Amino acid sequence: xIREVAWRLFAGEYNESTLEAGGGGDRAPTYVVTPLxxxxxxxxxxxxxxxxxxxxxxxxxMWRARVSDPTGTFHIYAGQYQPExxxxxxxxxxxxxxxxxxxxxxxxxxPGTVYTSIRPEMVKVVDENVRDxxxxxxxxxxxTRLGAAREAQAMDPLTKDxxxxxxxSEDVAEGLVAAAAxxxxxxxxxxxxxxxxxxxxxxxxxxxxxxxEPVPAAKPAPKAEALPKKxxxxxxxxxxxxGELDKDGKGAPWDALLDAAGKKGVRKELxxxxxxELLDKGLVYEPVLGRMKKI
Amino acid sequence: MGMKEELEPHVxxxxxxxxxxxxxxxxxxxLGNYLNVYRVSLDTAxxxxxxxxxxxxxxxxxxxxKTVRELVPGEQSVSLLARVVSVNEKEIETEAGSKGILYxxxxxxxxxxxxxxxxPEGLALAKGDVVRIQNAYTKEFKGRVEVHLGNRAVVTKEAxxxxxxxxxxxxxxxxxxxxxxxxxDLKEGLSNVGLTARVLSVEAREVNVAGEKKTVRxxxxxxxxxxxxxxAWKDFGLAEGDVLRIEGGYVKSWRGIPQLSFDERATxxxxxxxxxxxTAELTQSPRxxxxxxxxxGGGVDVTIRGILIDIKDGSGLVYRCPECRRVLRKNxxxxxxxxxxxxxxxxxxxxxxxxxxITAVFGKDLTELLLEKTVEECIAQAxxxxxxxxxxxxxxxxxxAQPVEVRGNVTSDDYGLMIIVDxxxxxxxxxxxxxxxxxxxxxx
Numbered sequence: 001x002i003r004e005v006a007w008r009l010f011a012g013e014y015n016e017s018t019l020e021a022g023g024g025g026d027r028a029p030t031y032v033v034t035p036l037x038x039x040x041x042x043x044x045x046x047x048x049x050x051x052x053x054x055x056x057x058x059x060x061x062m063w064r065a066r067v068s069d070p071t072g073t074f075h076i077y078a079g080q081y082q083p084e085x086x087x088x089x090x091x092x093x094x095x096x097x098x099x100x101x102x103x104x105x106x107x108x109x110x111p112g113t114v115y116t117s118i119r120p121e122m123v124k125v126v127d128e129n130v131r132d133x134x135x136x137x138x139x140x141x142x143x144t145r146l147g148a149a150r151e152a153q154a155m156d157p158l159t160k161d162x163x164x165x166x167x168x169s170e171d172v173a174e175g176l177v178a179a180a181a182x183x184x185x186x187x188x189x190x191x192x193x194x195x196x197x198x199x200x201x202x203x204x205x206x207x208x209x210x211x212x213e214p215v216p217a218a219k220p221a222p223k224a225e226a227l228p229k230k231x232x233x234x235x236x237x238x239x240x241x242x243g244e245l246d247k248d249g250k251g252a253p254w255d256a257l258l259d260a261a262g263k264k265g266v267r268k269e270l271x272x273x274x275x276x277e278l279l280d281k282g283l284v285y286e287p288v289l290g291r292m293k294k295i
Numbered sequence: 296m297g298m299k300e301e302l303e304p305h306v307x308x309x310x311x312x313x314x315x316x317x318x319x320x321x322x323x324x325x326l327g328n329y330l331n332v333y334r335v336s337l338d339t340a341x342x343x344x345x346x347x348x349x350x351x352x353x354x355x356x357x358x359x360x361k362t363v364r365e366l367v368p369g370e371q372s373v374s375l376l377a378r379v380v381s382v383n384e385k386e387i388e389t390e391a392g393s394k395g396i397l398y399x400x401x402x403x404x405x406x407x408x409x410x411x412x413x414x415p416e417g418l419a420l421a422k423g424d425v426v427r428i429q430n431a432y433t434k435e436f437k438g439r440v441e442v443h444l445g446n447r448a449v450v451t452k453e454a455x456x457x458x459x460x461x462x463x464x465x466x467x468x469x470x471x472x473x474x475x476x477x478x479x480d481l482k483e484g485l486s487n488v489g490l491t492a493r494v495l496s497v498e499a500r501e502v503n504v505a506g507e508k509k510t511v512r513x514x515x516x517x518x519x520x521x522x523x524x525x526x527a528w529k530d531f532g533l534a535e536g537d538v539l540r541i542e543g544g545y546v547k548s549w550r551g552i553p554q555l556s557f558d559e560r561a562t563x564x565x566x567x568x569x570x571x572x573x574t575a576e577l578t579q580s581p582r583x584x585x586x587x588x589x590x591x592g593g594g595v596d597v598t599i600r601g602i603l604i605d606i607k608d609g610s611g612l613v614y615r616c617p618e619c620r621r622v623l624r625k626n627x628x629x630x631x632x633x634x635x636x637x638x639x640x641x642x643x644x645x646x647x648x649x650x651x652x653i654t655a656v657f658g659k660d661l662t663e664l665l666l667e668k669t670v671e672e673c674i675a676q677a678x679x680x681x682x683x684x685x686x687x688x689x690x691x692x693x694x695x696a697q698p699v700e701v702r703g704n705v706t707s708d709d710y711g712l713m714i715i716v717d718x719x720x721x722x723x724x725x726x727x728x729x730x731x732x733x734x735x736x737x738x739x
Contacts, residue, residue, distance in 0.1 A: 002589075003711055005585075005650065006602075006604060006647045006652070007649065044604060046696070099695075099696035101605075101696075122605060132726045133698045133726055135726070136729060137649055143737075195737060196734060199730045199733055199734040199737070202727060202730040203727055203730055203731060
């Protein structure tokens with residue numbers, strides 16, 4: 001068996017994926033197919049590990065971690081079958097630059113809703129240089145896919161053979177055709193701005209004009225609409241708290257928010273979920289890691 | 296020969312397959328229609344016509360005669376005029392019990408191809424014969440077209456002088472001009488190759504070919520696109536630095552690395568030394584993507600940049616069998632049992648560049664360099680920790696997740712690619728320069 005390549009992929013693209021392909025045969029690998037047609041079985045990501053938590057039990061721990069890149073957040077889950085990665089995660093003190101290699105996973109709690117995550121094979125604390133080099137690699141990879149997706153969109157009809165004739169590999173062609181069938185025409189301008197965001201992140205000349213950490217990419221609306229209504233109350237409450245706790249104009253500190261929310265009966269899980277929703281809706285952003293600010 | 300005359304045998308073939316129930320005039324008209332209006336291949340046209348009139352395409356007996364070079368995978372019924380280069384027997388297990396098959400190579404002046412005869416009874420396949428093969432089919436295996444002789448295949452012996460004789464597994468006279476190639480284009484199975492390259496190194500050695508001593512000159516050739524190992528089976532007076540024009544070379548492969556061979560049937564001319572960049576420039580190792588190496592099967596002295604994403608078991612401080620150099624497990628050699636092992640350092644890592652993954656093997660010297668420690672110091676360290684694995688752990692701390700550049704020869708087998716690393720370094724990349732260039736291009 002030839003080893004699956006480790007994709008360098010921004011969270012902003014990975015988390016938009018709602019298609020899982022393959023797995024038909026006995027041991028056929030499964031792939032998460034992104035809107036730009038990357039067929040991802042394995043990923044390599046480097047970002048800021050912002051929190052780690054045991055969401056299992058003491059006897060059967062399941063470590064959940066979040067790793068942020070300039071475009072969004074990866075969700076990492078390691079349990080008893082990933083002993084090395086789980087052991088590493090349990091020891092990391094956030095925030096830290098972390099490299100994670102792992103397998104792509106999707107979770108669909110209800111039809112129409114798909115969450116992507118990573119099941120880690122390797123976790124390692126790294127330095128800023130490694131993170132910066134990863135961003136550059138992720139940018140290169142995204143640029144290549146953007147070009148291919150642009151050609152695929154110009155094609156009528158879009159076929160695998162026609163793409164192969166243009167010089168794309170079978171894998172790339174298959175991914176593009178599958179993505180077009182599932183997602184329709186991807187909004188390439190969105191991914192172009194994702195790419196620009198990644199590149200600017202590396203350049204000091206843009207840091208002077210932007211917040212220290214860039215604004216998470218605003219996601220399109222459909223996912224938010226699918227969420228149940230009961231969350232809206234929590235959202236209003238959390239949004240109000242973020243406003244109140246932002247005393248120095250640099251954003252509300254996460255710890256203070258956690259305390260205040262707890263006093264109002266909003267548990268940590270719900271708080272995190274709610275903050276993610278607010279991020280997705282573009283109502284708040286993270287000017288620096290660990291701080292939330294109203295837009 | 297006019298179109299009509301050329302098609303006549305095929306018209307008769309279709310007529311025969313249909314048992315004469317459709318007139319030849321009608322068939323001729325239909326065949327013309329398929330070929331000239333719908334522009335399908337002759338093979339498809341014939342099969343379609345037979346099917347349309349309720350016949351069985353398998354009854355067609357006259358395939359399309361092609362040269363070996365013209366063969367493509369997936370032909371249903373093809374004819375060849377070829378010389379049998381080799382014939383081997385093999386027993387295979389089928390559901391109906393074991394049976395004998397024949398396999399080997401056949402060739403014509405355009406090239407050679409492997410063949411398999413699945414029902415060899417009654418097939419006139421003898422080494423050296425010139426045969427006309429009809430109704431063969433083709434498949435692809437490892438990037439190469441294979442000729443298969445199934446139930447429908449017909450083999451007829453032809454006059455021996457129709458094709459040039461065979462010598463050393465190849466037909467002697469490469470017909471027509473050699474196919475021009477650059478080093479990067481060389482792939483296993485190519486024959487009659489024309490290449491302009493500089494000799495980077497050459498040495499003579501004695502080899503044993505079928506019980507006969509021969510002197511072969513081997514070394515490395517290079518052009519602007521890369522390097523390739525070569526074997527010259529005749530003394531062409533090659534010297535380091537020479538720029539050569541080689542016509543009539545052929546490509547074999549060793550563990551996936553394409554290698555150029557040429558012998559007395561090739562012509563080798565020395566060109567002006569300015570015909571190619573200087574040795575110093577050609578000696579540089581080309582940077583390649585793993586994806587491209589996977590497609591080629593391997594390469595000589597290439598450079599890869601990627602992330603070292605894993606250090607495998609059996610890396611770090613290891614003990615080897617003094618007899619066979621195999622790595623011991625708990626002081627036990629798989630072959631020689633319990634032995635007193637000799638200490639060694641090595642790394643078996645996985646490097647991934649985003650286009651593919653490769654196993655990278657670092658030997659003792661390089662591992663010492665990366666660790667900034669000698670093997671003796673590692674032994675002391677392991678003793679103190681009472682754990683041999685401390686060295687591997689240290690290597691993992693040092694190297695995993697780091698961007699690295701590795702240089703060496705790349706080979707391949709069923710498990711994928713492997714690079715035997717000659718030099719390696721952890722990369723310090725100026726990300727800003729490239730990011731700025733990409734951003735400018737993006738915002739154009």
